[in-house]
Every structure is written in C-alpha cells, then in structure tokens.
Amino acid sequence: MGFLLQMIITGVVVGSIYALVALGFVLIYRASGALNLANGEFVLIGSYICLTLVAVYQIPFIFAFLLTLVFNVLLGMIVERVVLRPLINAPTISVIMATIGLSSLLAGFAHMIWGYQTQSYPPVFPSTPIRMGEIIISPVYLWSFIIVIIMLILFGLLFKYSKLGLAMRAVADDQMAASSVGISVKNVYLITWGFASLVAAVGGVLLGNINGVDATMATIGLTVLPVVILGGLDSILGAIVAGFLVGIIQNLTAGYLEPILGGGLKEVIPFIIVTLILMIKPHGLFGKGGIERV
Amino acid sequence: MECGNYKTNYSKDMHLFRIPRVKLRIFIIVLLLFLLPLFTSNYVIGLATLCAIASIGAIGLNILTGFTGQISVGVGAFLAIGGYTSAILTSILGWSFWISLPLAGLVTAIVGGIFGIPSLRLKGLYLAIATLAAQFIVLWAIGRFSGLTGGGEGMVLQRPSIGSFTFSSQTSYYYLCLVILLLVTIYTLNLFRAKTGRAFLAVHHRDVAAQIMGIHLLKYKVVAFALSSFIVGIGGALLAHYTMIVTVELYSIDVSIQYLAMILVGGLGSVFGSILGAIFITLLPVALGYMIEFLTVYMPNAYSLLNSFQEFVFGLVIILFLIFEPGGLIHIWNNIKTYLRLWPFSY
Incomplete structure (x- = not known):
C-alpha cells in the first residue's frame, strides 16, 4: 500500500509539472492554432538561464x-515576431516544421553555450525529506507542487477576469470577430507566446531543481504532447487533469509494469495512451470538435 | 525559343517529357551521374550513395506528405522497419538480398497501411502526433523483441551479391542505389499521371470535396500510406545494407525530422524537389564540418562546437526556407530556368 501511495504521489508531482508545460502548449494552440514543438527548448533555456x-x-x-x-x-515574444508572424495563415505542415526548426535552432544554441554535461542547481530548497506516515516526500517535490498549483490558479484567474484574458479568449474563439471589436490580434499572439515561454521557464527551473539540467531536458516537450492531446488541445482544464493523469499512469507503469514488460515502457506509455485516445476520441477528454465545411 | 510546342490533345499534355529537349537534358544528367565514379574519390562516391538513399526515402515521404497532404513525423520508424526486416531475412534466415529488399518494402507498406487507417479521422496536427506516437512505439517494440532484433546491440548485415560478385566497393553499391533511385523516380512521376496519383492530389487539396467527387477516402489514404512506406522501406533496407549495421539509435526522431526537412527544403509535392532537398540536407553537415575545420585555425576548440553548430544551422535553414522560399529549392530552380529562358529579354 505504501508503495502504491508513494508511486501516486510522485506521479502527482511529476504530473503537476507536465500540467504546467502542457499549459504552455494549450495557450499557444488556443490563440493561434499552432502546436509549439519548441516548447521543450523554452523549458531547457529557462532552466539554463536561471542556473x-x-x-x-x-x-x-x-x-x-x-x-x-x-x-x-x-x-x-521575439520568436513569435520573427518566426511565427510571417507564417500566419500558412498550412499546418509549415507551422509544425517552423517550430521543429526552432527547436533545433534553440537546442543548438543552448548546447553551444552550455554543452552537454549535466549541471545541478546549488541547493535552494531544504534537503531533509518530509515524512507522512509511510510516505517520504522530498521538499523539492512539495515546493514544485505548490508553485505549480499557484501558477495554474493565477492563469485561471487571469483568463477568467482580466481584460487581457478576455481578449485572449476572444481571439481564440474567432479572430475576425475579435479584431472587429478592436482587439489587436497580433499583440495577443505576442503576449500569448510570452506567457507560454514564461510558463515553460517555471517548469524548467523546477525540473532543474529536481533532476539537474542537461540536454535531455528538452524531451519534456515531446513527453507532454500526449498530455495535451489527452486533455484536448484547446482546454486548459484538460491540460491540468491530463497532466496529473499521465504523471500518475507513468509512475504506476514504472512501478508495476516495467518489471514484467521490460525497461523503457515508462517513456512509451504516454504515446500508447495517445494512440488509443486519438482512435476513440480524437479531440481529447475536454476538447471541442470542429465542424468542417467545404 | 519554345514557342512552337503546341499541345493538341490531353494525352500530349500529360507526357512525362512535355518538351523533347528535356529528354536530352535528363539523359545527360543521368549519364553524368553514372560517370561520376570516374572522376571522384571513394569519399565523394560514399556521400553520393547516401544522397541517393536519402532521395529514395524523401520521395517516399513526399508521396505521403507533399502530394497527399498527410503529415508523417514517423519516417524514422518506417526506415527502421525496412532495415530490420532486411536484416532479419538476410542475416538470420539467410535469404538473398534480392528477395529481402522487396519484402522489406512490403512489410513496411503493411505497417504503414495500418498506421494510415486512423488518418481517416485525424487531420493535420492530430495526424502528425499519431505518427509521432507510431515512431516511439515502433522503436520501443524493436528494442523490446531483442531475441529477433538484437536489442540494444543491433544487427550486422552483409552487402548484397549476385553469383560471385559482391557489391562491396563504394562504386558498385553507388550504382545499385542509383538504379533503384531511377526506378523509384520514374515510378513516382508516372504515378501522378495516373488515376491513383490524381486522387492523392485531390485528397491533398480538400479531402471532403474529394470524397464528394467519388474518391474513396479510406482506400486512397491507406494506399498513400502503404505506397509511401513501401518506398521508405526500400530506402531503409538499402541504408541498412550500406552501413552494414542496424541499431535503434540510428532511427531516432531526429531522422524523421531530417526527412521532413528534406522534402520541405526541396519542395513539397515535387519529385525532383525531394532529390534536391535530400542532397542539400545530406551534404549540409558535411559542408559545416569543413567550415568548422577552417575555423579551427582561429578557434582551436571549434571542433567541440561541431554538433551543436550543425543543429543550430539545420534549424535556421528550415526556418529561413519556410519564411522566404516556401516553394523550396525546386521553386528557386524553376525561377532561374524561367529567367534564363528569355534572357536577356525577360519580357
């Protein structure tokens, strides 16, 4: 029982970071209909800068x-202005390739400056583990969890009540209608990319505190894709719920299935989930399906 | 001047070489490619072989992504299936390369067709993610069945042979790849003059509209996946017999991205574009390597930057092409041709 709880709690903590990074994906998808495959590199660069x-x-x-x-x-914001702005209304493959190219460019840049070695943060959070009955939690995990929850609440409030959040929702809903009531769609794109990058940086700093920083950190950008699909590409609530779900499933897999089926399954299981979800419910748990007209 | 080329019926307009002069030009280019080993070193021939193999894969991917508009981020996995199939057939079962090569294509086509079925419901981004998932799942499965695939250590392959002749030298293998590339090119060019290829194009432009016109979407999407995977599988098998080793690491997500970059840089929906793009992306790291070597004179530690510098430039090239020349190299080439044809009186 203790083992199961331990696995679930680790899953929740990892899942909270997934939820945060997934939030970055969803913000950009809602505003501009693009999937930012360079999100992992934003995480990486944020982490390196802070370090x-x-x-x-x-x-x-x-x-x-x-x-x-x-x-x-x-x-x-610079990335949006320089790379994505010229590609507004470009076909899907162009936008996908642009963000893939961007991820390669940013990763190359980061490796040129910081190299490939794992670097660890000087201890920021206290290191004595907290005991709750049988379960042991390291304070880093607890703090990460708290910070992520605060961030998610802040963004929720921002979207719901602020003028900016309202503008972002309007643009996500209908660009033409939004611009006709005087919202600058371009500025909203710019701010959205800024926010998404900010969220990624928070994720990067927290991950860096947990595992140290190295080149492989950027793979979180791909690991989080299944989270976004599971939750629905345009749903913030979905990203949060799916983040926790995938985190927990991943850790349970590592704990119970990997001894039977062999290593590496932990990294693959989100992709197996995403394949199933795409077959059954392509728009995810909370996403909206569209109507296609000729 | 080419003002005397009137086409009086549709079949003339559909000819592979619409202007007789093009036939001569293509013949000369092909001849030069065959004569290449006479003038150059083994190193250059090795690079040319890699370019030819990459071209085969890129044409395969372009059939699916460029012509039919179904984005696939899983080419690496399909190359792996082709390579591993051929490795298992030749090294474990001891079959001849000449049987295992088409079988490698066939097995890849079947797997590709299966991954093509969801494409009926999934479009654009969602399909891209489904193929990305396929990439991870296939590679995990290959690593997992280590009894058959050698697991992490990979498998060793032999070069193909006919009778007592073995394609062991760079030059002979280059000829083999070149001939297969030629066949693939001619097949693909003809494909898009026939009904199937036309249906692919219709699906690309608007699949709902294509369905209304009577194109069976499921059939043609699955056929597009299968055909594309067949060619990619052949490319994978050729690559595996060239490097004579297959491991899971050789087919990572980076490979998929490289192939996507090839068709993007070369030109989506263009056979010659795929070849140009494949050559460009294959030679880019080599050229950067020379550049870094030159830089070591001024910066002694430049070599340590090589990998990250290649990554950086690769990303930069993709972005620059997308922003400034979305039509790709083939578009640049056509522009130059149009300019030269009427030069110096350009209007």
Missing part, C-alpha cells in the same frame, strides 16, 4: 528566478 544566474553570477535564487521569467517572456 547560470544563480551559479555563475551568485544572484539570490528568487531574483534569478524573476530575471529568468523576464528573459523567457522576451524570448517568446
């Missing part, structure tokens, strides 16, 4: 974290 600020320039963690957020927002 460099903390470890090399000796800036206190909290300020370094804030600076990283500012930097990543700028990065996201």
Whole structure:
C-alpha cells in the first residue's frame, strides 16, 4: 500500500509539472492554432538561464528566478515576431516544421553555450525529506507542487477576469470577430507566446531543481504532447487533469509494469495512451470538435 | 525559343517529357551521374550513395506528405522497419538480398497501411502526433523483441551479391542505389499521371470535396500510406545494407525530422524537389564540418562546437526556407530556368 501511495504521489508531482508545460502548449494552440514543438527548448533555456544566474553570477535564487521569467517572456515574444508572424495563415505542415526548426535552432544554441554535461542547481530548497506516515516526500517535490498549483490558479484567474484574458479568449474563439471589436490580434499572439515561454521557464527551473539540467531536458516537450492531446488541445482544464493523469499512469507503469514488460515502457506509455485516445476520441477528454465545411 | 510546342490533345499534355529537349537534358544528367565514379574519390562516391538513399526515402515521404497532404513525423520508424526486416531475412534466415529488399518494402507498406487507417479521422496536427506516437512505439517494440532484433546491440548485415560478385566497393553499391533511385523516380512521376496519383492530389487539396467527387477516402489514404512506406522501406533496407549495421539509435526522431526537412527544403509535392532537398540536407553537415575545420585555425576548440553548430544551422535553414522560399529549392530552380529562358529579354 505504501508503495502504491508513494508511486501516486510522485506521479502527482511529476504530473503537476507536465500540467504546467502542457499549459504552455494549450495557450499557444488556443490563440493561434499552432502546436509549439519548441516548447521543450523554452523549458531547457529557462532552466539554463536561471542556473547560470544563480551559479555563475551568485544572484539570490528568487531574483534569478524573476530575471529568468523576464528573459523567457522576451524570448517568446521575439520568436513569435520573427518566426511565427510571417507564417500566419500558412498550412499546418509549415507551422509544425517552423517550430521543429526552432527547436533545433534553440537546442543548438543552448548546447553551444552550455554543452552537454549535466549541471545541478546549488541547493535552494531544504534537503531533509518530509515524512507522512509511510510516505517520504522530498521538499523539492512539495515546493514544485505548490508553485505549480499557484501558477495554474493565477492563469485561471487571469483568463477568467482580466481584460487581457478576455481578449485572449476572444481571439481564440474567432479572430475576425475579435479584431472587429478592436482587439489587436497580433499583440495577443505576442503576449500569448510570452506567457507560454514564461510558463515553460517555471517548469524548467523546477525540473532543474529536481533532476539537474542537461540536454535531455528538452524531451519534456515531446513527453507532454500526449498530455495535451489527452486533455484536448484547446482546454486548459484538460491540460491540468491530463497532466496529473499521465504523471500518475507513468509512475504506476514504472512501478508495476516495467518489471514484467521490460525497461523503457515508462517513456512509451504516454504515446500508447495517445494512440488509443486519438482512435476513440480524437479531440481529447475536454476538447471541442470542429465542424468542417467545404 | 519554345514557342512552337503546341499541345493538341490531353494525352500530349500529360507526357512525362512535355518538351523533347528535356529528354536530352535528363539523359545527360543521368549519364553524368553514372560517370561520376570516374572522376571522384571513394569519399565523394560514399556521400553520393547516401544522397541517393536519402532521395529514395524523401520521395517516399513526399508521396505521403507533399502530394497527399498527410503529415508523417514517423519516417524514422518506417526506415527502421525496412532495415530490420532486411536484416532479419538476410542475416538470420539467410535469404538473398534480392528477395529481402522487396519484402522489406512490403512489410513496411503493411505497417504503414495500418498506421494510415486512423488518418481517416485525424487531420493535420492530430495526424502528425499519431505518427509521432507510431515512431516511439515502433522503436520501443524493436528494442523490446531483442531475441529477433538484437536489442540494444543491433544487427550486422552483409552487402548484397549476385553469383560471385559482391557489391562491396563504394562504386558498385553507388550504382545499385542509383538504379533503384531511377526506378523509384520514374515510378513516382508516372504515378501522378495516373488515376491513383490524381486522387492523392485531390485528397491533398480538400479531402471532403474529394470524397464528394467519388474518391474513396479510406482506400486512397491507406494506399498513400502503404505506397509511401513501401518506398521508405526500400530506402531503409538499402541504408541498412550500406552501413552494414542496424541499431535503434540510428532511427531516432531526429531522422524523421531530417526527412521532413528534406522534402520541405526541396519542395513539397515535387519529385525532383525531394532529390534536391535530400542532397542539400545530406551534404549540409558535411559542408559545416569543413567550415568548422577552417575555423579551427582561429578557434582551436571549434571542433567541440561541431554538433551543436550543425543543429543550430539545420534549424535556421528550415526556418529561413519556410519564411522566404516556401516553394523550396525546386521553386528557386524553376525561377532561374524561367529567367534564363528569355534572357536577356525577360519580357
């Protein structure tokens, strides 16, 4: 029983980070109908920036974290302006390839500067594990979970009540109608990419604190794809629920199925889930299906 | 001037070579390709072989993604299926390469056809993700059945042979690949003059409209997946017998992306574009390697940057092409041709 609970709790924590990164995907998809396959690289670069600020320039963690957020927002906006803006109304494959190209470019850039070695953060959170009965949780996990929940609530409120959030929802709903009531669609795209990049940076810093930073961190961009599909590409609630679901399923697989079926299944199981979901319910648990007209 | 080329019926308009002069031009290019080994070193021939194999794969992918409009991010897995099938047939069962090559294509076509079935419901982004999932699942399965596939260590293959002659030298294998590339090119060019290819194009433009016109969507989408996978599988088998080893790492997601980049840089929906793109993307890292070598004179540690620099430039090339030349290399080539034809009186 303790083992099962431990697995579930680890799954919830990992899942919360998945939910956060998935939020970045969903934000961009809702606003512009594009899937940002370079999201993993935003995570990676955010993590490296914060690490460099903390470890090399000796800036206190909290300020370094804030600076990283500012930097990543700028990065996201620049990317939107330079790469994605010319491709508005381009066919799907162009947008997919543009973000793939972007991911290669950003990854190459990050490797040129920071290399391939795993680098670890200086300890930011206390390291003595917290015991709750049989279950042991490291404080990093707990803090990650808390930060992610706060972020998700903040974004939920922003979307629901602020003028900006309203504008973003309007653009997601109908670009033409939104621009006819005076919303600048271009600015909304710009801000959306900034937000998505910011969210990725938070995910990157948290992941970096848990596992250290290296080149493989960017693969979270692909691991999170099944989460987004499972939840529905245009649903924020879906991203959050699916994030936790996939996190838990992945850890249960690692705990119970891998000893029987062999290693590596943990990384593949989200893709098996996504294949099934696509066959049965292509728009995910919470997504909206569209009507196609000729 | 080509102002005397009147076409008086449709069949003339559908000819493979619409202008007689093109026949001569293509013949000269093919002849030069066959004579290439006379002028160059083994290293260049090796690169040319890789280009030819990549071209076969790129044409296969272009049938599906460029012509039929079904995005596939899983080419790496299909190359792997082709390579592993041939490896199992020749190395474990001891069959001849000449039987295993078409069988490799056939097995890949069957798997491709199965992954094509969801394409009836899935479009655009969703299909891309489904094929991405296929990539991970197929590679995991290959690694998992280690009794058959050698698991992490991979498998060793032999070069093909006829009678006592073995295609062991660079030049002989180059000829083999070149001949197969020629066959694939002619087949694909003809495919799009026939009913099946026309149906693919209709599906690309608007599949709902195509269905209304009487095109059986499921049939043609599955056929597109199967045909494309067949050619990709042949490419995979040729590559496996060239490198003489197959491991799961050789077919990662990066390979899929490279092939997508080839058809994008070359030109979506163009057979010659696929070949140009395959050559470009295959030679790009080589050219960058020379550049880095040149830079080591000024920066002694430049070599350590090689991998990341190649990655960076690869991404940059994709983005620049998308923004400035979405038609790809073939579009540039056609523009140059149009410009030269009427030069110096361009209007």
